[in-house]
Amino acid sequence: MRALHRSRPTIADGPGDASRTPPVPGTIGFVPPRYGEGVVGGAEAVLAEAAHGLADRGHTVEILTTCARDHYTWANEFPAGSSTDGKITVRRFPTQTDTPGRLRERIGGRILMGEQVSLTDQQLWINDSLRVSGLWHHVLDHGSRYRALIFAPYMFWTTFAVGQIVPGRTILMPCLHDEPTARLDIFRPLVGGARGIWFLTDPEAELARRLFEVPARSEVIGSGIDLPGSYRPDRFRQERGIDRPFVYYAGRREWGKGWSDLLAAFADLVRRHPTDLLLVTSGVGAVDAPPDIADRVIDLGFVSDEERNDAMAAAVAYVQPSVMESFSRTVLEAWSAGTAVVANAASAVVRWHVERSGAGLLYRSQAELTETLRFVADEPEAMAALARPGRAYVERHYQWPTVLDRMEATLDEWLPVAPAAADPGRVDDEAEAATAGSRGQVR
Amino acid sequence: MTNGTAMLMVTPYAPYRDGIAAYAVQEVRQLRADGQAVEVLSPLPSAAQQHLSLGGVRGMVALARRAGRHDRVVLQFSPEMLFGACHGPAERVAVWAALWLVAQRTKLEIRLHEIEYGPLERNPAERVMAARTLAAADAVTVHTQREVDQLTERIGLDAGVVSLIDHGASFVAATTMTRDEARTELGLDPAHHVFVAIGFLQEHKGYDLAVEAFGRAHLSGQASLHVVGSVRVDHPDLLAYARRLESMCRATPGTQLHRKFVSDEEFDLWIVAADTIVLPYREIWSSGVLERAKLYDRAVIAADVGGLGDQAVPGTLFFTDTESLVQALKERAQATAARLGDRSGPEVGQASSGSGGWLVDREAPQRDDIEAQIRGRVRSMYQVPAPGLDGVAADVDPATASALDALLALGVLRRPELVSARPGVSQIKRALRRLMNWELAPLVTRVEELQAATIEAVTALEAADRRRPDPPA
Numbered sequence: 001m002r003a004l005h006r007s008r009p010t011i012a013d014g015p016g017d018a019s020r021t022p023p024v025p026g027t028i029g030f031v032p033p034r035y036g037e038g039v040v041g042g043a044e045a046v047l048a049e050a051a052h053g054l055a056d057r058g059h060t061v062e063i064l065t066t067c068a069r070d071h072y073t074w075a076n077e078f079p080a081g082s083s084t085d086g087k088i089t090v091r092r093f094p095t096q097t098d099t100p101g102r103l104r105e106r107i108g109g110r111i112l113m114g115e116q117v118s119l120t121d122q123q124l125w126i127n128d129s130l131r132v133s134g135l136w137h138h139v140l141d142h143g144s145r146y147r148a149l150i151f152a153p154y155m156f157w158t159t160f161a162v163g164q165i166v167p168g169r170t171i172l173m174p175c176l177h178d179e180p181t182a183r184l185d186i187f188r189p190l191v192g193g194a195r196g197i198w199f200l201t202d203p204e205a206e207l208a209r210r211l212f213e214v215p216a217r218s219e220v221i222g223s224g225i226d227l228p229g230s231y232r233p234d235r236f237r238q239e240r241g242i243d244r245p246f247v248y249y250a251g252r253r254e255w256g257k258g259w260s261d262l263l264a265a266f267a268d269l270v271r272r273h274p275t276d277l278l279l280v281t282s283g284v285g286a287v288d289a290p291p292d293i294a295d296r297v298i299d300l301g302f303v304s305d306e307e308r309n310d311a312m313a314a315a316v317a318y319v320q321p322s323v324m325e326s327f328s329r330t331v332l333e334a335w336s337a338g339t340a341v342v343a344n345a346a347s348a349v350v351r352w353h354v355e356r357s358g359a360g361l362l363y364r365s366q367a368e369l370t371e372t373l374r375f376v377a378d379e380p381e382a383m384a385a386l387a388r389p390g391r392a393y394v395e396r397h398y399q400w401p402t403v404l405d406r407m408e409a410t411l412d413e414w415l416p417v418a419p420a421a422a423d424p425g426r427v428d429d430e431a432e433a434a435t436a437g438s439r440g441q442v443r
Numbered sequence: 444m445t446n447g448t449a450m451l452m453v454t455p456y457a458p459y460r461d462g463i464a465a466y467a468v469q470e471v472r473q474l475r476a477d478g479q480a481v482e483v484l485s486p487l488p489s490a491a492q493q494h495l496s497l498g499g500v501r502g503m504v505a506l507a508r509r510a511g512r513h514d515r516v517v518l519q520f521s522p523e524m525l526f527g528a529c530h531g532p533a534e535r536v537a538v539w540a541a542l543w544l545v546a547q548r549t550k551l552e553i554r555l556h557e558i559e560y561g562p563l564e565r566n567p568a569e570r571v572m573a574a575r576t577l578a579a580a581d582a583v584t585v586h587t588q589r590e591v592d593q594l595t596e597r598i599g600l601d602a603g604v605v606s607l608i609d610h611g612a613s614f615v616a617a618t619t620m621t622r623d624e625a626r627t628e629l630g631l632d633p634a635h636h637v638f639v640a641i642g643f644l645q646e647h648k649g650y651d652l653a654v655e656a657f658g659r660a661h662l663s664g665q666a667s668l669h670v671v672g673s674v675r676v677d678h679p680d681l682l683a684y685a686r687r688l689e690s691m692c693r694a695t696p697g698t699q700l701h702r703k704f705v706s707d708e709e710f711d712l713w714i715v716a717a718d719t720i721v722l723p724y725r726e727i728w729s730s731g732v733l734e735r736a737k738l739y740d741r742a743v744i745a746a747d748v749g750g751l752g753d754q755a756v757p758g759t760l761f762f763t764d765t766e767s768l769v770q771a772l773k774e775r776a777q778a779t780a781a782r783l784g785d786r787s788g789p790e791v792g793q794a795s796s797g798s799g800g801w802l803v804d805r806e807a808p809q810r811d812d813i814e815a816q817i818r819g820r821v822r823s824m825y826q827v828p829a830p831g832l833d834g835v836a837a838d839v840d841p842a843t844a845s846a847l848d849a850l851l852a853l854g855v856l857r858r859p860e861l862v863s864a865r866p867g868v869s870q871i872k873r874a875l876r877r878l879m880n881w882e883l884a885p886l887v888t889r890v891e892e893l894q895a896a897t898i899e900a901v902t903a904l905e906a907a908d909r910r911r912p913d914p915p916a
Contacts, residue, residue: 096488098488098494118674118675118676119675119704120675120676123458123459123460124487127487127488131489133483133492137471137475137490140468140471140475161458161490164458164706164707167706167708168708185673185704186704188703188705189704189707190706192705192706192709193705193706193707
């Protein structure tokens with residue numbers, strides 16, 4: 001599998017109207033909320049990799065997305081319009097962020113507290129965020145020309161609103177976590193009405209079946225992990241000037257991702273035990289380290305895939321403090337790099353990975369995390385040994401060719417290239433055209 | 444792609460789920476497919492290109508300013524959207540005046556989905572302004588002749604100003620499944636006559652009437668009634684109504700409440716799966732559900748209220764009270780019994796449909812069923828008026844009022860509103876609520892549970908009482 005966003009996109013239709021040229025009938029459309037260089041997000045990465053993978057296998061593939069790079073501001077940083085990236089067409093539509101977001105904040109607070117929130121408030125909450133009218137109307141106009149439209153993750157407006165326009169062609173990759181928003185009624189029609197569901201792990205599928213009426217057409221697809229040919233941990237240490245052992249965290253530095261817990265546990269370790277362990281992190285979001293340990297926390301900022309892989313290989317352990325994981329790509333990347341994982345046992349998915357692979361340690365409280373970090377600092381050799389089965393686990397379960405095989409098999413089963421009469425989507429001329437036009441495009 | 448006509452459609456819009464939003468989306472899809480340049484303005488942030496807080500005079504004045512930029516404005520009119528935030532009669536008049544201003548600045552089509560006659564009749568100034576505004580519009584469109592007549596009679600509008608537009612003109616099917624496939628998908632009995640009543644759970648939809656009538660029709664075993672929908676807003680009255688429906692369905696064999704928020708596709712699946720769609724509305728102007736029933740050629744039983752009589756296709760059975768609804772349900776269920784009988788052999792195979800379309804078992808004709816069919820046809824042809832159903836509250840006869848009525852009259856426990864006109868008091872109330880919530884919330888929940896359980900028990904007792912045979916004279 002090639003690295004993400006390998007080539008500079010070339011403008012096709014030019015800036016402006018991404019909907020000017022209709023899609024080729026039978027196209028497979030992927031709809032991530034963001035796409036492109038500098039985008040951080042697991043679901044976005046999975047969709048991008050899958051899109052390029054299917055394009056390499058001969059499918060006509062489009063990315064339908066926003067002009068945003070940053071999921072905090074949703075500012076339109078990429079130009080609107082149609083372009084190509086390798087073999088795929090990228091249609092970008094501008095976001096609308098013209099509401100102050102006060103309702104979202106207020107209602108979101110109630111949702112997080114576990115309060116029951118009315119349907120009206122739920123709808124106000126989801127719409128008081130980014131909205132993408134151009135994308136929504138593109139799918140309204142042309143949705144039935146697509147063979148399938150694949151959406152992830154469930155909680156963004158792009159998935160919630162656009163994913164319900166042509167449900168007969170919608171494949172949802174929910175990337176579901178056990179969180180209060182997953183229990184909102186507004187998501188039931190999205191999940192229950194989709195043509196099919198692609199899950200990333202067994203625990204995610206089990207959670208979904210507890211929360212929703214999951215369609216019979218659902219499958220644990222997983223995701224692929226690139227296995228780099230080589231890692232250069234020494235170069236990483238040298239270039240970054242890091243000559244002490246460190247634990248690593250890559251991702252969003254947010255309370256919801258467990259960053260605050262990790263920081264607190266690390267601070268506790270440093271304050272109470274003599275250790276030279278460092279905490280190295282990359283990604284987005286404010287680090288906010290307490291002043292007395294600020295020199296022990298190294299923020300790399302946003303790094304390339306290559307540097308992230310090298311950092312993984314150089315670390316004594318990779319820490320995954322997040323409970324809200326649907327796949328936990330970084331844990332698998334750490335194992336690929338031969339590094340053991342320290343993970344929050346409250347995450348069903350990460351616990352499942354760790355228990356199946358045996359290549360890590362689980363903690364159940366902040367105190368346990370502190371002690372686990374102490375173990376990491378004290379026993380780097382044991383951590384290296386612990387990591388050994390990790391790479392084999394990734395190789396066995398998470399390789400792109402296998403994942404793409406599953407994607408194609410489910411597409412053929414749920415949305416076959418078949419006579420118009422069997423078409424599950426909207427009944428109109430475009431549907432027929434889509435079916436007819438897609439017959440020759442599969443590899 | 445476009446022919447250059449810049450139209451602005453003002454409407455509730457997706458992804459919000461309500462009847463007018465769904466209607467507007469389908470119309471926009473059709474207009475865009477026809478090459479029309481259409482922009483949408485919605486009162487709340489949505490998939491529309493623009494949004495503007497309407498509901499009062501400020502919003503409408505802002506709309507008037509924007510209207511001049513468009514060649515044409517189509518307003519999907521509903522009282523909630525235009526007057527929802529008004530502070531009294533004077534502001535309502537001002538809203539109409541601002542709408543009049545829109546009509547001066549561009550071609551305005553007012554698509555009337557519903558209008559409140561009460562405020563217009565109470566306030567002559569509003570009635571005059573409304574009539575003036577409607578007359579100033581380029582077009583006023585409604586879905587039924589009944590609405591044309593009402594506008595003429597109650598506002599004094601010239602009938603020539605108003606034109607009819609087909610409610611389902613832009614509707615497209617969201618599923619291609621057959622009835623059998625839809626039933627398999629939904630887990631419904633293929634042999635039953637399936638009645639479906641679907642939509643948001645609100646008292647004016649009258650689902651309780653359908654459940655009660657189904658129980659009285661004694662159709663369990665050969666038919667089932669499925670009420671499908673969710674509570675749109677957590678208003679205590681709506682929640683109480685949903686609980687009451689739940690209790691009634693539990694106590695009425697053959698009925699089931701599917702309390703769920705469904706996708707467009709599942710909505711249509713229920714329509715397709717049905718033999719008969721039941722519209723037991725206490726009040727309505729026109730019905731999107733009826734249009735979807737027409738789209739899939741499903742039989743309909745409807746209350747004879749609002750414009751349903753005009754909107755429905757011939758053959759629709761209308762009812763005016765619970766007794767006639769009972770008869771209509773029986774008649775429709777009998778149709779399936781006859782259909783199944785034709786298919787399955789001699790045990791019930793005598794029923795047949797002759798050239799007149801009557802469903803009758805010629806070897807053992809049932810008088811009740813034949814009379815019910817006759818009455819249904821008469822109601823359909825002459826549209827017998829429906830006193831007591833058209834939103835007019837019936838007087839309660841104390842002699843017949845039940846224990847359930849008394850319980851329901853209690854309403855639900857309302858916690859004090861966290862607002863105050865006095866500066867700072869709202870914040871203090873909110874702080875107190877946060878402080879005390881851990882202790883009070885379980886108590887409130889328990890009171891609600893006790894009330895619901897009591898209602899359920901009384902409903903079951905009353906249902907059992909109704910089923911008990913009359914004592915010998």
